[in-house]
Amino acid sequence: MASPHRIPVRNEDILVRELGKETVFLSPDGRTIHTLDEVGTFIWAQIDGRTDLVQIVAEICRVFAVTEATAAADLDELVTEMVHKGLVTLQS
Amino acid sequence: MVEDRYEEFRLRVGDAVIGLRALGPQYVTSMESYFQQPSDDAEPDVILTLSVFDHTDQPRIPASLYTVKETDTGGFHIADDLVRCRFDPATGTGELSVKAALLAGRNMRVFEQLLMQAYHSAARRRGLPGQLVHSAGVIRDGRGYLFVGESGAGKSTVAELSSDHHVLNDEIVMVTPDLAGGLANNLSGDLSLRGTPFNGFFTGKQPGSAPLVAIFLLAHGPAHRIRGVPRAEATAQITSQIVPPVGLEDALDGKATAATLETAIQLTERVPVKILEFRPDEGFWTAIDEYTRHTEG
Numbered sequence: 243m244a245s246p247h248r249i250p251v252r253n254e255d256i257l258v259r260e261l262g263k264e265t266v267f268l269s270p271d272g273r274t275i276h277t278l279d280e281v282g283t284f285i286w287a288q289i290d291g292r293t294d295l296v297q298i299v300a301e302i303c304r305v306f307a308v309t310e311a312t313a314a315a316d317l318d319e320l321v322t323e324m325v326h327k328g329l330v331t332l333q334s
Numbered sequence: 335m336v337e338d339r340y341e342e343f344r345l346r347v348g349d350a351v352i353g354l355r356a357l358g359p360q361y362v363t364s365m366e367s368y369f370q371q372p373s374d375d376a377e378p379d380v381i382l383t384l385s386v387f388d389h390t391d392q393p394r395i396p397a398s399l400y401t402v403k404e405t406d407t408g409g410f411h412i413a414d415d416l417v418r419c420r421f422d423p424a425t426g427t428g429e430l431s432v433k434a435a436l437l438a439g440r441n442m443r444v445f446e447q448l449l450m451q452a453y454h455s456a457a458r459r460r461g462l463p464g465q466l467v468h469s470a471g472v473i474r475d476g477r478g479y480l481f482v483g484e485s486g487a488g489k490s491t492v493a494e495l496s497s498d499h500h501v502l503n504d505e506i507v508m509v510t511p512d513l514a515g516g517l518a519n520n521l522s523g524d525l526s527l528r529g530t531p532f533n534g535f536f537t538g539k540q541p542g543s544a545p546l547v548a549i550f551l552l553a554h555g556p557a558h559r560i561r562g563v564p565r566a567e568a569t570a571q572i573t574s575q576i577v578p579p580v581g582l583e584d585a586l587d588g589k590a591t592a593a594t595l596e597t598a599i600q601l602t603e604r605v606p607v608k609i610l611e612f613r614p615d616e617g618f619w620t621a622i623d624e625y626t627r628h629t630e631g
Contacts, residue, residue, distance in 0.1 A: 257595065
């Protein structure tokens with residue numbers, strides 16, 4: 243699990259298009275399309291290079307009325323996937 | 335003794351025409367037969383002189399001539415000279431050399447990818463906006479339906495089961511604006527489907543066009559059912575089935591893929607996209623008719 247105080251930072255080399263409440267990404271190598279649903283798109287919007295994971299969890303709890311544990315688990319899963327796909331990096 | 339002389343077959347793809355020159359008697363006739371359309375009367379936008387080489391090796395034929403294309407100054411080559419091409423986009427002329435194996439049997443479908451690239455070179459020269467999509471296209475009651483899916487998804491099955499209607503193609507269909515004068519990669523205006531000469535498995539394709547009213551993403555299922563799909567997922571699936579706008583002078587790069595993504599975004603913005611779960615019988619048209627009545631009612 244990612245350290246909760248790490249800060250996710252967007253990869254600026256990817257092409258991102260927001261489609262209403264959803265998002266599509268073109269991978270850094272230009273060959274793969276990734277998608278985010280409404281919750282994922284909300285999380286993506288919180289990734290501004292300054293906000294850490296704890297703060298993002300709090301924002302998820304506020305907007306979606308879920309428990310902190312659920313929000314933290316969902317965020318961890320999504321951020322891990324995003325890191326794997328090269329969409330974000332995690333900085334201390 | 336009769337000497338072979340160059341003959342020119344003119345292949346119409348949408349509003350573009352590709353001239354293919356080659357040596358040999360019956361060349362034009364055989365191309366007309368293969369593409370099921372006569373050599374066009376219009377002046378070609380791109381002219382390629384085709385040379386076919388006999389060989390003793392058994393070259394591996396790649397499924398994609400895009401991903402293994404290596405560009406160099408003034409041209410490109412593919413897979414140990416299976417294909418070698420010199421092309422000048424300024425004049426629209428070039429020389430295309432291929433090993434004979436690429437023109438044998440079903441390999442012709444792989445060769446067609448070079449003609450799709452020639453189409454994009456021609457479209458760029460003319461500013462034509464038509465986009466090629468891996469799909470089956472069917473006109474029913476004047477409405478154009480696009481069935482999108484990767485190989486094995488059922489495009490040819492849909493075409494076979496639609497033979498009572500107007501099947502444009504079961505492999506590559508063009509999506510193009512109704513309005514003339516659109517820019518390349520800009521699908522402005524209402525959209526139409528248009529047949530192309532490219533070949534799948536269905537042998538009853540007919541030229542034509544119709545307004546595009548719906549896009550169905552094909553999925554095999556136990557029953558016929560039309561269901562919604564998140565727009566991002568629809569966009570991703572359609573992006574993967576758009577023929578990248580790579581001309582003979584281009585390599586497949588991030589810019590080309592980004593262009594396909596932008597095209598898919600325009601399509602999902604302008605045309606209803608649904609998942610069509612179907613089994614291999616023509617009952618899926620009943621589901622589509624009900625869907626059409628519901629959306630138009």
